[in-house]
Amino acid sequence: MSAAGPSQGANCSLPEGRREAPRVQPVSAAGSVGVVASGRPSFEVAVIGGGLVGAAIAFGLRSLGPKLAVLDEGDVAFRAARGNFGLIWVQGKGMGLPAYTTWTQRSAHEWPRLSAELLREAAIDVALAQPGGIHVCVTQDELARRTRALATLQAQPGFKRYDVDVLDRAALARRLRGVGPEIAGGTYCALDGHCNPLKLLRALHAAILRAGGSYRAGHGVARITPHRNGFTLETALGTLEAEKIVLAAGLGNAALAPMVGLEAPVRPNKGQVIALERVPRFLALPVDTIRQTDEGTVLIGDSQQDCGLDDALGLDIVGAMSARAIRVFPMLASARIVRAWAALRVMSADGFPIYEQSAAHPGAFVATCHSGVTLAAAHAYAFAPAVAAGALPESFKPYAARRFHVPTIA
Amino acid sequence: MFRRLPDPGALPVPGVPVSLDGVPVMARAGDSVAAVLLMAGRLACGKAPVSGAPRGPFCLMGACFDCVVTIDGAPKRQGCLVTVAPGMRIETGRKAR
Numbered sequence: 001m002s003a004a005g006p007s008q009g010a011n012c013s014l015p016e017g018r019r020e021a022p023r024v025q026p027v028s029a030a031g032s033v034g035v036v037a038s039g040r041p042s043f044e045v046a047v048i049g050g051g052l053v054g055a056a057i058a059f060g061l062r063s064l065g066p067k068l069a070v071l072d073e074g075d076v077a078f079r080a081a082r083g084n085f086g087l088i089w090v091q092g093k094g095m096g097l098p099a100y101t102t103w104t105q106r107s108a109h110e111w112p113r114l115s116a117e118l119l120r121e122a123a124i125d126v127a128l129a130q131p132g133g134i135h136v137c138v139t140q141d142e143l144a145r146r147t148r149a150l151a152t153l154q155a156q157p158g159f160k161r162y163d164v165d166v167l168d169r170a171a172l173a174r175r176l177r178g179v180g181p182e183i184a185g186g187t188y189c190a191l192d193g194h195c196n197p198l199k200l201l202r203a204l205h206a207a208i209l210r211a212g213g214s215y216r217a218g219h220g221v222a223r224i225t226p227h228r229n230g231f232t233l234e235t236a237l238g239t240l241e242a243e244k245i246v247l248a249a250g251l252g253n254a255a256l257a258p259m260v261g262l263e264a265p266v267r268p269n270k271g272q273v274i275a276l277e278r279v280p281r282f283l284a285l286p287v288d289t290i291r292q293t294d295e296g297t298v299l300i301g302d303s304q305q306d307c308g309l310d311d312a313l314g315l316d317i318v319g320a321m322s323a324r325a326i327r328v329f330p331m332l333a334s335a336r337i338v339r340a341w342a343a344l345r346v347m348s349a350d351g352f353p354i355y356e357q358s359a360a361h362p363g364a365f366v367a368t369c370h371s372g373v374t375l376a377a378a379h380a381y382a383f384a385p386a387v388a389a390g391a392l393p394e395s396f397k398p399y400a401a402r403r404f405h406v407p408t409i410a
Numbered sequence: 411m412f413r414r415l416p417d418p419g420a421l422p423v424p425g426v427p428v429s430l431d432g433v434p435v436m437a438r439a440g441d442s443v444a445a446v447l448l449m450a451g452r453l454a455c456g457k458a459p460v461s462g463a464p465r466g467p468f469c470l471m472g473a474c475f476d477c478v479v480t481i482d483g484a485p486k487r488q489g490c491l492v493t494v495a496p497g498m499r500i501e502t503g504r505k506a507r
Contacts, residue, residue, distance in 0.1 A: 277475065277486065278459045296460040336486055338475050 038241070043069040043214070045387065046233060046242035048221050048256065051081030052197070052372030053379060054248030055204035058213060060384025065212035069242065070205075071219040071235060073252075078268070078311060080250055081372055083343025085273055085301040086197040086293070087286060088128075088374045091135060091164055091189035092150065097352050098159040099398045104371070105160060107378035108191050114377040115195070122206035126199045127294035131285040133192025134167070134175060136183060136328050143185045150187060164189050178282055180330045186287075194286040196294055197373050204376075221249070224259040226361040231260065244363040246387055250346045253354075253368045261360030263401045264368050268344035270310065272317050273301040274325075275339040276332065290325055298335060300325045311342045345370040348404075355383060355399040357392050365392070366401075412448045428498040443489035443500055444470055444477045455479050455489070455502035 047058045050072030058070045090108050094101035108130065115128040137143035147166050154161050165171070165188040172186045173179050209215055219235040230243040245260070247253045253264035278296035292298050300321050318340050326333045346368055348354055353369035365387050369375055386392045426437045430450055437446045444467035447455055454464035455477060467477035470490045477489035480501040489500070 277478075280459045294460070295458065 040232075040239050040241050041069070041214075042241040043067055044242070045069070045244045045246065046071055046231070046240060047246045047248055048233070049246075049248035049250060049252065050205070050215065050217070051079060051248070051250055052084075052201055052204070052376060053081075053250070053367055053369060054246070055081070055201060055208065056372070056376040056379035057246055057248055057367060057384045057387065058208050059204045060380035061388060062208050062211035062213055064388075066214065068208070068211075068213040069240065070208060070213060070215045071221055071233065071240070072215065072217050073220040074218045077220070078251055078344050080343050080346055080370070081201050082198065083271070083273065083311075083341055084197050084373060085271070085299060086194050086200075086291065086373055087133070087288065088130065088193040088195060089133060089288065089371070090162065090191040090374075091133065091187060092153065092288075093371075094156070094159065095149075095153050096350060097398060098156045099395070100352055101162075102160045103353075103378055103395075104374060105162065105191060106382065107375045108193070110377035110381050111193070111195075114380055118200075118203040118207055121210055122203040124199055124203035124206060126203050127196040128193065129195070129285075129294075130191070130193030132188055132190040133194070133286045133288060134172070134186045134188050135288045136172070136176075136179075136186040136290075138183055138324070138327060140184045146187055162189060162191055175285070176283070176287070176329075178329050178331050180327050183328055192286065192288075194291050195373065200373065200376065220252075221256060224256060224364075226260055226364065230363060231361075244387060244390070245365070247364070247366040248368070250368065251344065253346075253366060257366050257401075260364035261358040262356055262364060262366045263404075264348075264354050264366050265401065265404055266346050266348050266354070266368055268310075269347040269370070270342055271301065271345055272313060272321065272340065272342045273299055274318055274321055274337055275299055276335040277338050279335055282329075282331070287328065289321075290328060297338075298332065311344050313340055313342045350403070353399050354401050355392060355396045356401055363390070411451060411453070414449075426494045426496050426498075428494050428496070428500060430500045431502055437494040439494075441494045442470075443479060443481060443487070443492045443494060443498075446494060446500060447477065447479070447489055447502070452502060 044064055044067035045061055046069045047054045048071050050070045054070060058068060061068050088108055088111055090104050093104050111128060115126055119125055137146050150164050167188055168185045205215060218237050221233050221235050223234040225232040230241060231245050233240045233242060247256050249256055251266060251268055254266050257264040276298035279298060281292060283292040290300050347370050354366055356366050358364040367383060423438045426439050428435055428437050428446060430446060435446060435450055447467055454466040456465050458465050465476040467490060468474045472488055472491050478486050479489050481487040481492055482499050
């Protein structure tokens with residue numbers, strides 16, 4: 001994101017109970033917990049990256065208290081976590097890697113627990129709703145292609161099947177009030193939902209702090225040196241020690257991973273989001289390109305562009321997205337755009353996450369994906385415990401980066 | 411609740427007559443419409459569309475969209491981003507959104 005950062009037009013007032021005093025980590029007294037003989041701050045686990053992936057993993061490790069650190073960059077970082085759309089989405093995912101739907105469904109299933117724990121520990125309601133979601137097909141051809149694609153997806157060996165309703169125009173109109181006259185239909189999956197991703201990020205951070213974890217902004221990691229007892233992390237604001245590290249630095253993982261015998265070949269993929277003014281509730285459930293937030297803001301999203309480290313907004317794309325949104329919901333034509341922004345997804349070559357522990361330097365883990373909202377619960381309740389245990393279970397095998405080592409045919 | 415800070419070194423600032431929901435109000439040159447609302451004690455100028463909770467000028471920098479009012483007949487203007495002009499008509503209320 002740009003330095004100014006986006007906001008969703010979410011209300012800015014702070015409800016009671018949301019203000020927590022900033023925690024200060026004791027780092028001075030030599031010999032106290034958290035300080036090694038060198039005088040450097042020392043942690044059992046340092047999560048590198050304070051976005052949704054890093055924060056969800058750190059949330060899952062929060063019982064470590066002061067032995068946990070989250071090292072984040074500053075406001076100039078490319079922050080996918082502050083530009084995303086906020087869907088918790090299951091339908092349509094996993095083509096080519098059936099295990100991915102199992103992982104996604106697990107996270108969607110555990111999301112209510114995450115939401116409840118964040119409400120209890122951070123006093124922040126992340127506005128979770130899982131009423132199901134709809135993929136809208138504008139034309140009959142789109143609907144036919146979508147139906148075939150979902151059938152192919154679910155026919156994969158090992159695919160954990162779920163119900164998808166194919167909706168014709170009449171069925172779609174019953175589910176989506178105000179859908180446009182030319183829209184052919186859509187597909188509905190009961191497992192889909194959404195949340196407020198800005199509140200999610202804030203709640204994760206607040207819960208980590210409340211548990212005694214150390215959040216360190218401005219600590220972009222420049223170098224990682226593995227040694228016998230762990231890792232030395234050179235950051236923009238000093239050097240730290242950690243027994244274990246989790247690389248959750250988004251696009252930054254590509255450069256960090258090789259320092260600890262891992263690889264994270266990820267590239268930026270630009271997505272743009274348009275925020276309309278807040279309007280009375282008309283959308284009972286999210287559409288994969290249009291959703292209404294808890295406060296009434298209408299978001300339009302889901303553009304995809306490969307254009308490197310460029311997060312500038314493109315008016316051509318904004319125009320095309322707006323035009324399509326108006327075909328889907330004609331009444332949006334009179335709603336004003338209050339904001340639009342671009343952000344960079346963290347994309348691997350096949351679009352699936354990379355989860356791995358370093359064989360050369362055990363204790364170093366990498367986690368990278370482009371579905372930080374959907375997978376937040378899985379990261380907190382499945383990946384984080386595996387880091388704590390020091391071993392990733394068999395189910396993480398498909399996500400190792402060696403899958404990208406396809407020999408070129410001579 | 412709101413009052414102007416004393417600014418003894420400054421030259422006299424010309425008054426700008428505007429109307430707020432039909433009532434004449436004297437603003438000062440350079441005031442934003444949001445400042446006029448706050449000086450008039452109008453902490454709420456509309457309602458949140460979903461919850462119906464009262465909303466008024468908050469961020470004063472164009473981000474929160476809670477100070478939207480109708481200005482000279484044009485609806486949904488952000489009061490904090492518009493500077494007063496003589497004779498300006500400012501209208502609040504749910505209809506203004």
